[in-house]
Amino acid sequence: MQTPIVQFQNLYKNFGKKQVIKDLSFDVYPGEVFGFLGPNGAGKTTTIRMMLGLIKMTAGDVLVEGISVNSDFEKAITHVGGIVENPELYQFMTGYNNLKLYARMHEGVTDERIMALVKQVGLEHRINDKVKTYSLGMRQRLGLAQALLHDPKIIVLDEPTNGLDPAGIKEFRNYLRNLAATENVAVMVSSHILSEMELMCDRYGIIQNGELVDVRMVGQQDLSSESIKIIIAAKPMAKAGEIMSAMAEGTSMKVQVNSTTLEIMAHHEQVPGIIKTLVNGDVAIYEVKLDQKTLEDHFIELTGGGEIE
Amino acid sequence: MNKFINLVINEHIKIYSKKSIWVLFGVIFVIGILNAVIVNSVTKNDAQDQWQQNAEIQISSIKSDQSIDQLPDNLKDTINEQVAISQYRLDNNIPPQRSDSMWGFVQGSAAIIGLITMFVIVISASSVASEFSKGTIKLLLIRPHNRSKILLSKYLVSFIFALEMLLFLLVAYLIIGVIFFGADGSSLPYLSFQNGGIIESSMFTHILTVYSFACVELLVMVSFAFMLSCLTRNSALAIGLSIFLMFVGVTLVQFLVAFDYEWAKYIVFANMDLSVYFEGSPMIESMTLTFSIVVVAIYLLAFNVLSWLSFTKRDVLS
Ligand SMILES: Nc1ncnc2c1ncn2[C@@H]1O[C@H](COP(=O)(O)OP(=O)(O)OP(=O)(O)O)[C@@H](O)[C@H]1O
Ligand SMILES: [Mg+2]
Numbered sequence: 335m336q337t338p339i340v341q342f343q344n345l346y347k348n349f350g351k352k353q354v355i356k357d358l359s360f361d362v363y364p365g366e367v368f369g370f371l372g373p374n375g376a377g378k379t380t381t382i383r384m385m386l387g388l389i390k391m392t393a394g395d396v397l398v399e400g401i402s403v404n405s406d407f408e409k410a411i412t413h414v415g416g417i418v419e420n421p422e423l424y425q426f427m428t429g430y431n432n433l434k435l436y437a438r439m440h441e442g443v444t445d446e447r448i449m450a451l452v453k454q455v456g457l458e459h460r461i462n463d464k465v466k467t468y469s470l471g472m473r474q475r476l477g478l479a480q481a482l483l484h485d486p487k488i489i490v491l492d493e494p495t496n497g498l499d500p501a502g503i504k505e506f507r508n509y510l511r512n513l514a515a516t517e518n519v520a521v522m523v524s525s526h527i528l529s530e531m532e533l534m535c536d537r538y539g540i541i542q543n544g545e546l547v548d549v550r551m552v553g554q555q556d557l558s559s560e561s562i563k564i565i566i567a568a569k570p571m572a573k574a575g576e577i578m579s580a581m582a583e584g585t586s587m588k589v590q591v592n593s594t595t596l597e598i599m600a601h602h603e604q605v606p607g608i609i610k611t612l613v614n615g616d617v618a619i620y621e622v623k624l625d626q627k628t629l630e631d632h633f634i635e636l637t638g639g640g641e642i643e
Numbered sequence: 644m645n646k647f648i649n650l651v652i653n654e655h656i657k658i659y660s661k662k663s664i665w666v667l668f669g670v671i672f673v674i675g676i677l678n679a680v681i682v683n684s685v686t687k688n689d690a691q692d693q694w695q696q697n698a699e700i701q702i703s704s705i706k707s708d709q710s711i712d713q714l715p716d717n718l719k720d721t722i723n724e725q726v727a728i729s730q731y732r733l734d735n736n737i738p739p740q741r742s743d744s745m746w747g748f749v750q751g752s753a754a755i756i757g758l759i760t761m762f763v764i765v766i767s768a769s770s771v772a773s774e775f776s777k778g779t780i781k782l783l784l785i786r787p788h789n790r791s792k793i794l795l796s797k798y799l800v801s802f803i804f805a806l807e808m809l810l811f812l813l814v815a816y817l818i819i820g821v822i823f824f825g826a827d828g829s830s831l832p833y834l835s836f837q838n839g840g841i842i843e844s845s846m847f848t849h850i851l852t853v854y855s856f857a858c859v860e861l862l863v864m865v866s867f868a869f870m871l872s873c874l875t876r877n878s879a880l881a882i883g884l885s886i887f888l889m890f891v892g893v894t895l896v897q898f899l900v901a902f903d904y905e906w907a908k909y910i911v912f913a914n915m916d917l918s919v920y921f922e923g924s925p926m927i928e929s930m931t932l933t934f935s936i937v938v939v940a941i942y943l944l945a946f947n948v949l950s951w952l953s954f955t956k957r958d959v960l961s
Contacts, residue, residue, distance in 0.1 A: 386785045389958035408787045416785055422778035427660045435656065438649040439786040480782060 339364050339413075339488050339520045340385070345394035347380055347544075354380050355544040358394070362488065362520050367510055369531040369538030369552075370524040373637055377544040378524040379419060382492050386416055399487065412440070415486035417494060421477025425466035429457060429476050432465060433483065440484035451479040454509070470497030478506075482513075488520040489513075495530055507534045528633050542637045561586070563625035564598045564605060569618045571596075577615040581608070650788060650796035651803075658766060658804055667762045668811055674755060675815045679823040682743050682751070694738045698729040720924055724836035731834060731841045738831065745820035745827040746846040752816035753850070756857045759808045760864055761886065767801040767868035768881035771954065775876035775961045790955040798869055798950070805861040809854055835922050856918040863915050863939060864889065866946040873953040876961070900926050908934070911942040 338361035347355040355377045362368045372378050383389045385396045387407050396403045401410040423432045433452070437443035452461045455475040465473065474497055481489045495503050510521050511534065525531050531538060532552055539549040568574040575591035578598060582589045588599040598608065605624070612619060658664060705711065705726055711719060732739065740747040771794070774780040783793060833849035835842050868885040875881045892912040899907035907913055908927045914935040919925045925935070 383959070386781075388781060388784060389960065408789055411785060412787045414785065418781045418785075420778065422781065424657065424660070424779055425777070426662075427657075431656070431660065435653050436782065436786070438653055439788060477782075 336363050338362060339399060340522070341397040341400075342381070342385070343395050343397065345381065345384060345396065346392040347377075347384060347389070348392045353544065355384070355392075358541070358544070358546055360539050360546055360549055362522050364487065364520050365514050365518040366536045367514050367521045367523065367534055369535035370522055370541065371526065371528065371531060371538055371633060372524075372541035373526060376541045378541060379492055380544075381541070382416070382418055382490050382522075382524060385490060386414065386418065387411060388418065412484070413487040414490065415481035415484065415488075416490035416492075417474075417477040417481055418492050420496075421473045421480075423465050423473065423476060423480070426464065428464055429461045429468070429472075432476065433461075433480055436480045437483055443483050448479075448483065451482055455479045456505070471499060471502050474498055474502075474506075478509075486519070488522065490522045490524075492524045494523060495525065495527060503530065510534060540633060540636055547636050561599045562602060564596075564600060564608065565621075565623040565625055566596045566598065566608075566612070566619060567594060567621040568596065568612060569620070573615065574612060574617045577612060577617065578608070581611055647788075647792055647796065650792060651799055654770075654796050654800035655803065658800065664766075667808070671755060671758070671808070671812055672815050672819075674758070675752070675812075675819045678751065679748060679819050682748060683823055695733060698733055702726055702729055702733075716928065718924075727836055728834050728841060737834070737843075740831050740833070740846065743824055745817075745824045746831070748820040748824055749813070749816045749850060750846065752812055753853045753857075755812055756809070756854075756860075759805070759812060759857075760861060762808060763801070763805040763861055764864055764868045764885045764889070765882050766804050767865045768872045768885045769878040770797045770801050770869065771872040771950075772876055772878040772881040775959075776878050778961050780959055780961060784959060791951065794873075794951060794954045798865075798947075801865045801869060802862060805865055806858070809857065809861070813850070813854065837921060852921075853918065856916065859917055859939065860915040863911060863943065866943050866950075867911075870946040870950045870953075873950040896926065905929070909938065911938065914938045 340362040342358055342360050345355055345358040346353070358377075358381060370378055370381070380389070384391050385398075385403060387403055391404060395405075396410075398410040398413050401413075403410045423429075424435070427435070430448070430452070433448050437448060449458075452458050455478050457472065457475050457479065460468065460472060465476065468476065474494060478491070478494070481491070495506060498506055507530075510523070513519050514521050514536075523531070523534065535552050537549065537551050540547050566574070571591065571594065574596055575589070578589045578591075578596055581587070582598075586600075587604065590597040600608065602624075605622075609619065609622065705722060711722060714722070731737070740750065742748065742751065774783060784790060831846065832843040833846050835844065835849075864885075867889070868881065871884050871888075872878070872881040875884065889912070892910060896907050896910050896913045899910075900913070905927060908930050913926050914930070917932065917935055917939075920932040920935070925931075
């Protein structure tokens with residue numbers, strides 16, 4: 335396995351007596367898009383703030399490229415770019431002057447680099463306007479540009495799709511995927527929009543009440559052992575229902591006949607057999623759909639869709 | 644590591660990127676023009692031509708006035724110094740600087756420094772606090788510069804801004820003075836009473852001295868406003884509190900002095916104006932230049948330590 339770019343090591347945070355982050359440990363690797371998921375108040379923003387040195391860690395540490403954020407902040411943070419909650423830039427300055435300002439705080443950020451990023455995030459027509467005239471989506475784009483100015487090895491984005499329109503979200507998703515793939519940048523994105531994360535991430539961690547409850551790859555499902563739901567649109571329905579009920583007899587397969595569809599609970603490898611039997615029985619098949627368990631189901635299953643503690 | 648000077652440049656740009664900053668400079672300039680117009684129309688053909696008679700009247704009336712003996716010592720000293728200066732003018736035929744001359748006008752600019760102090764308080768108080776109020780502090784702090792450096796750059800730029808305002812005031816008054824009253828290369832000497840004798844100095848030196856003493860006051864007020872900025876993290880609160888506490892402090896000192904509370908001398912507002920040790924007299928007799936410098940230094944240290952602790956140690960949650 336690769337060496338991680340960021341390591342969260344037994345992180346704790348207390349606000350007063352309230353323990354908000356408990357023994358959080360996980361790694362993020364170069365070239366991956368890592369989703370950091372959790373319900374409201376789970377501690378996503380708090381974790382990101384600790385990683386960026388904005389709030390103190392009660393215990394534990396975050397290492398970036400093996401450098402401790404706690405004890406060697408300036409060195410560790412050179413490899414990091416980010417946005418925390420809303421992208422708040424200087425409203426009274428133009429987008430370009432904002433970027434110039436941040437560029438001056440890093441080494442070796444050229445004007446060409448700035449303009450290239452402006453183009454990449456699609457702001458070239460508005461970059462010389464004051465930020466106070468920007469829409470939320472435009473601010474998100476500018477926020478992304480400032481996070482990337484200094485060629486960081488990891489960017490951390492807290493709820494970045496907030497305020498983007500559907501086309502913008504798609505563009506943004508492709509942009510991040512591309513960034514991770516071509517420049518080997520690690521991207522850590524927090525969100526609670528699960529369908530979004532499913533399309534964007536390679537791997538995700540789920541946090542609940544300050545504790546990490548699961549880390550896994552997107553689409554990682556054990557197809558061989560679990561029953562899945564198969565939905566078939568066919569005609570005539572009555573005949574199809576008869577055939578399937580006969581087939582299911584005495585097996586673990588379950589069949590439910592609806593007005594226009596059949597819902598069958600079966601194993602993955604039984605799917606071809608089912609289709610063959612139906613076709614041989616002179617049933618016309620219009621559509622076969624596998625209802626895979628979504629990230630959302632997994633998320634609700636883990637977090638119980640629960641109350642905020 | 645990255646250059647610290649870039650932080651200073653950035654903070655400077657932030658101040659001057661706001662359009663409202665130019666209003667402050669505009670206000671000073673307009674006040675200068677109005678000041679010149681008023682001086683020009685009021686002081687035509689007035690008593691300034693008969694300065695010798697005026698000086699003689701002043702001296703004789705003071706000498707014949709018995710009630711002066713009952714005044715407190717420091718007031719008596721001030722009056723006696725005035726008499727000595729007037730006598731010196733008569734003896735050496737040096738008329739006082741006319742207020743409708745270029746140098747007389749520029750000298751009058753010192754009265755505007757109080758306004759500049761207010762402007763500088765507003766800028767210093769919002770320096771740190773507005774970054775928190777607007778949330779921009781987050782993107783500012785996640786850079787390869789630790790918080791101490793960020794804070795120092797902001798502090799330096801607040802004071803640099805104060806110096807720039809002072810410089811603007813001086814230059815504006817010089818230009819307006821030349822336009823209204825004509826260029827006047829050789830000013831009359833400025834007379835001051837020091838160490839028991841009269842000293843002649845050039846008007847320009849005198850004006851620079853006045854401005855230098857103003858810098859000490861401005862440094863104290865910048866530090867004070869800056870501390871409140873760091874502690875409250877709220878610009879409106881920091882600005883309001885700085886101005887309010889400054890007025891309360893100055894008034895309190897005057898009140899305490901009037902009622903003979905000796906300990907008023909430990910309040911920073913009683914010590915900010917060091918010029919009293921060169922001309923005039925301190926608020927309380929037991930005060931000395933060294934005493935005031937030490938008191939001011941201790942307050943400055945306290946203000947800055949509090950700013951630093953508050954800025955570097957507290958969590959950023961905005
Ligand atoms: N300054 C604070 N003082 C006390 N508790 C706080 C403070 N800031 C955050 N918390 C608590 O810490 C917990 C985690 O908050 P955090 O903002 O990290 O959640 P989040 O996962 O980002 O949630 P969201 O999805 O709503 O953004 C919450 O229970 C919150 O109430
Ligand atoms: Mg959050």
